[in-house]
Amino acid sequence: MKKTKQIKSFPQGGVHPPDFKLTDQKQIENMPLPEKVAIHISQHIGKPANPIVKVGDKVKTGQLIAKGDGFISTNYHASITGTVQKIEDVLDQTGYKNKAVIIKREGTTDDWIPEVDLTPAIIKDITYSSEEIRSKIYEAGIIGLGGAGFPSHVKLSVPDGKKIEFLLINGVECEPYLTSDYRLMLEKIEQLIVGIQIILKALDINRAIIGIEANKMDAILKLKEGAKDIPQIDVVALRVQYPQGGERQLVKALINREIPPPPKGLPIDAGCAVFNVGTVYAIYEAIQKNKPLIERIVTLTGQSLKNPSNFLVRIGTPIKDVIDQAGGLPDDSGKILSGGPMMGKALAKIEIPLAKTIGGLVIIPESQATRNEVLECIRCGKCVSVCPLGLEPYLIMALSQKGAFDRAEQEKILNCCECACCSYICPSNRPLLDYIRLGKTVVNQIKRTRDTK
Amino acid sequence: MNISPFIIYTILALSSVGILAAVILYFIAQRFKVEDDPKIDKIEELLPLANCGACGYPGCRAFAEALVKADDLNNLFCPVGGNDCMAAVAKALGHEHEKKEPLIAVVRCAGSHQKRPKTSQYDSAKTCAIQNYTYGSDTDCAYGCLGHGDCVTVCAFDAIQMDPQTGLPVVDEDKCTACGACVNACPKNIIELRKKGPKNRRIYVCCINEEKGALARKACQVACIGCGRCVKECPFDAIILKNNLAYIDFTKCKLCRKCVAVCPTQAIIECNFPKPNEAKNNSISNHTTVQ
Numbered sequence: 001m002k003k004t005k006q007i008k009s010f011p012q013g014g015v016h017p018p019d020f021k022l023t024d025q026k027q028i029e030n031m032p033l034p035e036k037v038a039i040h041i042s043q044h045i046g047k048p049a050n051p052i053v054k055v056g057d058k059v060k061t062g063q064l065i066a067k068g069d070g071f072i073s074t075n076y077h078a079s080i081t082g083t084v085q086k087i088e089d090v091l092d093q094t095g096y097k098n099k100a101v102i103i104k105r106e107g108t109t110d111d112w113i114p115e116v117d118l119t120p121a122i123i124k125d126i127t128y129s130s131e132e133i134r135s136k137i138y139e140a141g142i143i144g145l146g147g148a149g150f151p152s153h154v155k156l157s158v159p160d161g162k163k164i165e166f167l168l169i170n171g172v173e174c175e176p177y178l179t180s181d182y183r184l185m186l187e188k189i190e191q192l193i194v195g196i197q198i199i200l201k202a203l204d205i206n207r208a209i210i211g212i213e214a215n216k217m218d219a220i221l222k223l224k225e226g227a228k229d230i231p232q233i234d235v236v237a238l239r240v241q242y243p244q245g246g247e248r249q250l251v252k253a254l255i256n257r258e259i260p261p262p263p264k265g266l267p268i269d270a271g272c273a274v275f276n277v278g279t280v281y282a283i284y285e286a287i288q289k290n291k292p293l294i295e296r297i298v299t300l301t302g303q304s305l306k307n308p309s310n311f312l313v314r315i316g317t318p319i320k321d322v323i324d325q326a327g328g329l330p331d332d333s334g335k336i337l338s339g340g341p342m343m344g345k346a347l348a349k350i351e352i353p354l355a356k357t358i359g360g361l362v363i364i365p366e367s368q369a370t371r372n373e374v375l376e377c378i379r380c381g382k383c384v385s386v387c388p389l390g391l392e393p394y395l396i397m398a399l400s401q402k403g404a405f406d407r408a409e410q411e412k413i414l415n416c417c418e419c420a421c422c423s424y425i426c427p428s429n430r431p432l433l434d435y436i437r438l439g440k441t442v443v444n445q446i447k448r449t450r451d452t453k
Numbered sequence: 454m455n456i457s458p459f460i461i462y463t464i465l466a467l468s469s470v471g472i473l474a475a476v477i478l479y480f481i482a483q484r485f486k487v488e489d490d491p492k493i494d495k496i497e498e499l500l501p502l503a504n505c506g507a508c509g510y511p512g513c514r515a516f517a518e519a520l521v522k523a524d525d526l527n528n529l530f531c532p533v534g535g536n537d538c539m540a541a542v543a544k545a546l547g548h549e550h551e552k553k554e555p556l557i558a559v560v561r562c563a564g565s566h567q568k569r570p571k572t573s574q575y576d577s578a579k580t581c582a583i584q585n586y587t588y589g590s591d592t593d594c595a596y597g598c599l600g601h602g603d604c605v606t607v608c609a610f611d612a613i614q615m616d617p618q619t620g621l622p623v624v625d626e627d628k629c630t631a632c633g634a635c636v637n638a639c640p641k642n643i644i645e646l647r648k649k650g651p652k653n654r655r656i657y658v659c660c661i662n663e664e665k666g667a668l669a670r671k672a673c674q675v676a677c678i679g680c681g682r683c684v685k686e687c688p689f690d691a692i693i694l695k696n697n698l699a700y701i702d703f704t705k706c707k708l709c710r711k712c713v714a715v716c717p718t719q720a721i722i723e724c725n726f727p728k729p730n731e732a733k734n735n736s737i738s739n740h741t742t743v744q
């Protein structure tokens with residue numbers, strides 16, 4: 001008997017939340033230019049950038065306004081044409097204030113810096129060397145747009161003694177509601193293919209795999225069609241299972257390798273580099289069109305929203321403007337999430353500017369926004385069975401709650417990828433991930449002081 | 454009486470095993486005896502035996518050992534027992550006792566529900582540590598009390614309670630031993646150990662908001678706006694203005710109360726001073742004086 005080929009996935013755990021992709025048929029629309037933008041200088045992981053403009057300076061769209069400080073850092077560019085109004089602390093998505101450059105718009109159209117190529121033509125020839133590609137990516141301020149915000153040029157710089165064999169492209173988008181990556185894969189196929197070739201060239205390898213969840217069949221077929229002449233690029237359908245798009249899960253599913261646990265824990269340790277499709281598109285624009293990262297695709301969605309859409313939004317636009325563009329904040333809004341409902345963060349205010357890492361804004365109605373009453377743990381073990389990393393969330397939560405952080409470290413609290421499957425599945429509505437996150441921060445602090453001793 | 458010989462043999466055998474084991478154990482105990490300084494037991498008896506860890510040692514026994522070993526007692530202090538306890542310890546060990554000012558935990562936030570309106574709703578695990586890590590604040594003030602009572606949970610002396618009216622913790626002056634557990638538990642670093650003061654009278658700036666005046670005032674009616682009037686008024690240079698925030702150095706403050714009078718937002722608080730016309734009634738606790 002012929003064995004049926006199983007669709008690829010990660011081996012253990014995971015949940016299957018209802019997907020609510022309300023905006024999957026909506027084309028990407030351009031947002032009108034905002035009146036004012038506030039661009040935070042520390043949206044990435046690493047050292048904050050240093051502002052190089054002064055209050056009162058006139059800036060053009062795409063002009064450098066903050067320069068990266070060191071290797072693990074990145075540049076920031078003006079996303080509109082106007083005057084620098086202030087450089088001050090502005091509330092960001094974490095709920096705390098951080099330094100940002102505030103630019104007020106002048107005129108109704110963009111005045112781009114001259115080197116940017118604004119023509120719609122798709123340039124397929126890659127004329128740059130691997131070194132040039134890396135420095136151009138750094139110059140353009142590209143960071144991982146999937147959510148973590150790790151500077152992209154760092155991933156492309158392979159340290160001595162390590163080797164990258166595979167380039168994995170993350171088009172999974174396993175979070176409910178979000179469709180920004182999906183729309184990108186439908187509308188910018190050729191650009192994505194060129195972008196992948198650029199990264200392959202920068203890494204000097206010839207194997208790229210695009211992983212997409214099997215519920216986005218049209219995107220899989222279109223990308224397969226687009227990549228049919230390029231033997232290096234493969235498109236693989238993955239099982240619909242959250243968190244298929246997590247780095248560890250994706251690596252396991254696509255090339256059947258394990259990323260070693262922290263403190264190592266980077267894809268490079270498993271011989272691969274993982275890029276989000278949004279990042280690939282940004283890399284294409286930066287290399288072939290000289291266009292720095294000043295805008296991104298954002299899904300604005302919610303069940304009671306008038307007009308949920310996918311917008312191309314300038315970085316730093318107040319989230320309030322984006323919501324107004326989609327028909328205004330519904331009366332029954334209870335929570336506004338940056339990111340999807342599984343891993344996203346509730347925002348404290350709608351005046352918060354859009355960061356490079358926010359791929360979606362989900363407006364949850366009041367009736368669904370509040371948590372249910374927390375009950376006692378009934379030891380059903382569901383959290384253990386859904387944990388994609390094989391941890392025991394109920395135990396780690398209890399340890400973190402009681403302050404037994406040494407035990408929590410032994411139970412591998414730092415391996416947790418914060419996918420929230422445990423909190424999602426818990427029948428007693430226990431805030432498992434909240435306590436695990438707290439424990440992770442404390443354990444990290446303890447570790448840091450211990451290592452410096 | 455007819456006893457079965459089995460029972461007699463059993464009793465004899467078991468008794469001889471027991472006696473043998475006792476003899477062996479006695480010699481082993483003598484051979485491996487842990488020589489403990491008898492002073493440690495004596496000192497431990499003098500300590501409060503709360504095992505709270507405020508002295509910096511894992512418990513009263515460990516602290517007693519440290520006391521016996523120490524050459525002088527200047528760096529060792531049990532805040533729970535206070536001066537009386539330490540004087541007794543010093544006497545027992547034949548050391549000089551240096552008197553220390555008693556301290557008390559002071560909550561430096563007066564942003565009650567009424568004075569600091571909520572701007573959003575926090576809806577996760579009800580602990581300050583998690584809210585601080587995930588969210589900042591559900592008011593416009595990112596520095597103020599979060600009100601879930603992590604300080605109440607850690608207090609071993611039942612000396613700090615949440616006031617449901619204001620949503621702020623209130624320290625019981627009689628019970629507080631200044632062990633510092635709440636100071637460490639507060640993720641916003643609001644609680645400070647300050648000098649208890651003569652007749653429990655003290656003055657402090659009841660705010661730690663470092664934002665610019667206008668923003669601080671907008672978030673909370675009783676915020677320190679960093680105007681500096683108290684600094685100018687203070688005749689003893691006891692007030693420091695840093696990052697838009699005034700701080701009263703309690704080692705220099707002479708409790709003249711001039712700063713309290715000039716503060717435009719009533720962010721400086723006096724406790725236990727006799728009110729005009731009711732000089733006798735000075736046993737009012739911390740926060741009743743605020744309002």
